[in-house]
Amino acid sequence: MPIMVFEDSxxxxxxxxxxxxxxxxxxxxxxxxxxxxxxxxxxxxxxxxLDMTEQGLGMQYVVVRRGExxxxxxxxxxxxxxxxxxxxxxxxxxxxxxxxxxxKIAALPK
Numbered sequence: 001m002p003i004m005v006f007e008d009s010x011x012x013x014x015x016x017x018x019x020x021x022x023x024x025x026x027x028x029x030x031x032x033x034x035x036x037x038x039x040x041x042x043x044x045x046x047x048x049x050l051d052m053t054e055q056g057l058g059m060q061y062v063v064v065r066r067g068e069x070x071x072x073x074x075x076x077x078x079x080x081x082x083x084x085x086x087x088x089x090x091x092x093x094x095x096x097x098x099x100x101x102x103x104k105i106a107a108l109p110k
Contacts, residue, residue, distance in 0.1 A: 007044040008061035011036035042066075046105055050097065057085055062097055070105065074098045 001021065005014065015033040018024070024032065040047075046064045053059070060081070064073040078094055081087045 005036060005039060007040055007063040007065060008047065009036070009040060011040055046101060046108070048097075048101060048104060055087060057081070057087060062101060064101060064105065070098055070101045073101065 001018075003014075003018065012033055015029055015036055018032060019029040043065060044063050045066055045068075048062045050060045050062055060077075062073060062077045064070055068076075074094055074097055077097070078089050081089055
């Protein structure tokens, strides 16, 4: 069963889905969840949740990939909202997201 795991995937939810499909027992589910979390963390510098429930989009994650700038991540996020949901985010909110990401990355231990 091929599975595509993205940096904004919810490890626990994805593991539970796979566990049901494959009839995994609890210990295997826990191990799978841990493996997915490690994989996701290895691909991203930062994942920031963004509650877009008011816009009808639920919880979204802005992801800064390893080797990617914050500007590129925000641009990719905005493009993804447009292509995936037909939602165009205005420049002001995108700039605020950029600032929040920059602040969070600056606060990460070096």
